[in-house]
Amino acid sequence: xxxxxxxxxxxxxxxVSAKTPAGKLLDRICKLQKVxxxxxxxxxxxxxxxxxxxxxxxxxxxxxxDYPAVMGFDLGAMxxxxxxxxxxxxxDRMREEIIAQHKRGGIVTLSWHPWNPVTGENAWDKTxxxxxxxxxxxxxxxxxxxxxxxxxxxxxxxxxxxxxxPVIFRPWHEMSGGWFWWGKDxxxxxxxKQLFIYTYKTLVEKGCDxxxxxxxxxxGVDDFMKYYPGDEYVDMLGIDVYDFEHNNKTYTDNLTRxxxxxxxxxxxxxxxxxxxxxxSQQLQYDNWFTEVLYPIVSRYPLVYVLFWRNAHDxxxxxxxxxxxxPTAPDFxxxxxxxxxxxxxxxxxxx
Ligand code: BMA
Numbered sequence: 304x305x306x307x308x309x310x311x312x313x314x315x316x317x318x319v320s321a322k323t324p325a326g327k328l329l330d331r332i333c334k335l336q337k338v339x340x341x342x343x344x345x346x347x348x349x350x351x352x353x354x355x356x357x358x359x360x361x362x363x364x365x366x367x368x369d370y371p372a373v374m375g376f377d378l379g380a381m382x383x384x385x386x387x388x389x390x391x392x393x394x395d396r397m398r399e400e401i402i403a404q405h406k407r408g409g410i411v412t413l414s415w416h417p418w419n420p421v422t423g424e425n426a427w428d429k430t431x432x433x434x435x436x437x438x439x440x441x442x443x444x445x446x447x448x449x450x451x452x453x454x455x456x457x458x459x460x461x462x463x464x465x466x467x468x469p470v471i472f473r474p475w476h477e478m479s480g481g482w483f484w485w486g487k488d489x490x491x492x493x494x495x496k497q498l499f500i501y502t503y504k505t506l507v508e509k510g511c512d513x514x515x516x517x518x519x520x521x522x523g524v525d526d527f528m529k530y531y532p533g534d535e536y537v538d539m540l541g542i543d544v545y546d547f548e549h550n551n552k553t554y555t556d557n558l559t560r561x562x563x564x565x566x567x568x569x570x571x572x573x574x575x576x577x578x579x580x581x582x583s584q585q586l587q588y589d590n591w592f593t594e595v596l597y598p599i600v601s602r603y604p605l606v607y608v609l610f611w612r613n614a615h616d617x618x619x620x621x622x623x624x625x626x627x628x629p630t631a632p633d634f635x636x637x638x639x640x641x642x643x644x645x646x647x648x649x650x651x652x653x
Contacts, residue, residue, distance in 0.1 A: 324513040328410070328469035329538055331653055332515070332575050336606045339642030341410065341649060343373030343609035344623050345580075348400045349392050352613040352625045356396070362613050362625040367638035369645035373607045374404045379416030379426060381456060382449035389416055389425065390614070394456065401460055405468040408650025412471040412517070412579070412609065415453075419484045420445050426483050434490035434498050450502065454509035469513040473579060474502055477543055478530045479520040492529050499532040517541050519579040522557055524564040539606070540569050541579030549587040551595045558596075562603045569604070578608040582622025589629045592637035601642065 335341060344363050347370065349355070351362035364370045376397050379389040387393050401411045418424065420442040421431030437446035460468040478495050481488035485498060503516060519541035520527055531537070542565050546554035562578070569576035578600060583591050600608055614620035624634035637643055 324467040324469040325515050325538070328471070328513075328515050329575075332410075332471075332539070332606050335644070335649055335652060336575055336604055338652060339644040339648070340600060340605050341372035341607035341644045342638075343375055343410075343412065343607050344371040345375035345377070345414075345609060345612040346390065346392065347371050347374045348403070349396060350613070350615040352615065352618075352621055352628070355615040362623060363645075365626050366624045366628075366631050367635050367645070369638065369647050370404070370407065370409060372644045372646050372649050373410045373412055373609055374400070375412045375414060375609050376401065377414045377416055378453060378456065379414075380418070381415075382417045382452055384452065390612070398456070398459060401470070402462055402468055404646075405460075406462060407646055409646040410471065410607075410649075411468070412473060412607075413457075414473050414476055416483075417449065420449070421484075429481065429484055429486065429489045431484070432489065433484040434494045438494065438497050438501065447505070450505045451509065454506050454511050457506065457511045457514060458509070460513065467513045469515060471515045471517050471539065472506075473517040473519050473541065475499055476519045476579070477521040479523045479526040487526070487530075495530045496532040499530075500536055503532070503536045515539060517577070517579060519543060522561045524560060527564055527568060534572055534574075537572075537574065539577060540565060540572065540574045541577040543580035544578065545581060545611075546583040546595075549583065549585070551588060551591070554583065555595065555599060558599050562599065562605075566603050575606045576604065577606045580609055580611050582611045585619060585621050586624065586628065586630045590633045591630060592624070592633050593640070594633075597637060597640065597643075 347361050347363055351360060354360055361370055377388055381394060404411050416426040419428040419431060419433050421433045421436050422428050436442040460470065475485045475498060477483060478486050480486055485495060506514060515538045516536060517539040518531060518537045521543045542561050544558050544561050565576050610623040612620060613623055624630040638645060
């Protein structure tokens with residue numbers, strides 16, 4: 304009888320039950336939401352503004368003395384069987400850094416910029432009706448193969464003791480923009496939802512019980528729930544909002560409007576919320592972190608804020624401070640604020 308009850312409990316709460324690694328991460332996320340806002344950075348330990356591939360480095364740690372609480376990595380090109388992602392990050396190194404981040408008490412989030420399966424071009428090629436082709440058409444078996452490869456990688460995220468490492472997975476992001484083959488110009492909301500659900504069901508069937516699933520459109524409040532696959536398939540809600548124009552006023556207005564909406568949906572659907580990608584491109588304003596970003600984000604119950612990558616080969620893609628950058632003193636002040644959380648702040652909270 305007890306066994307039956309436990310089985311029923313696990314089934315009724317879906318894959319994210321308290322028993323799974325994902326369930327434990329989700330519980331921890333909800334706990335941390337009450338403590339402060341975790342600060343995250345994409346590709347943090349693999350390259351920075353002025354270095355690449357050296358071990359033990361991090362622009363964040365070198366600027367403020369601690370690693371980010373959340374590290375983001377991208378799986379794009381894994382589906383092709385490549386040993387490096389679209390930005391040249393070797394997947395073996397990525398696995399090593401994901402496990403290291405878990406062991407230091409931090410959290411990991413994965414995004415995915417897969418190639419267009421119909422045209423063989425990158426994620427930004429919107430042509431070919433790729434979503435309908437992977438769901439019901441000529442590319443279905445290829446896509447199944449892609450998900451198998453992803454499931455191997457996600458399933459291989461384990462410590463040396465065999466403990467699974469849970470991750471926040473944020474597939475099919477920024478669909479409400481028209482720049483990806485899964486975006487608004489290339490499929491209907493219904494097709495998008497099917498794509499998300501198919502991805503969820505397939506990875507779950509393949510045993511990936513270490514995934515917390517995030518739904519993450521880009522700014523555009525009217526469309527926020529237009530592509531939502533449903534509460535059953537989503538554990539967290541997020542939004543991607545950037546300042547590409549070096550305009551603090553526009554960014555403040557955009558972010559405020561988007562976070563108002565995000566937090567409304569978060570409480571309606573009882574899902575934790577995050578600013579899943581952000582940054583002020585090239586960081587032109589020295590006090591941006593404490594004077595522009597912080598006054599806005601501190602008003603919302605955000606679980607984390609993830610700054611995008613400091614691309615070593617493209618000075619335009621600079622989103623977080625490094626020691627020599629004029630924003631470094633401000634980033635230190637940002638780090639010292641009581642409710643910005645870096646890895647040492649969360650490592651004991653489980
Ligand atoms: C995008 C840009 C690209 C990059 C991709 C995946 O937003 O930063 O240069 O290749 O993310 O990291």
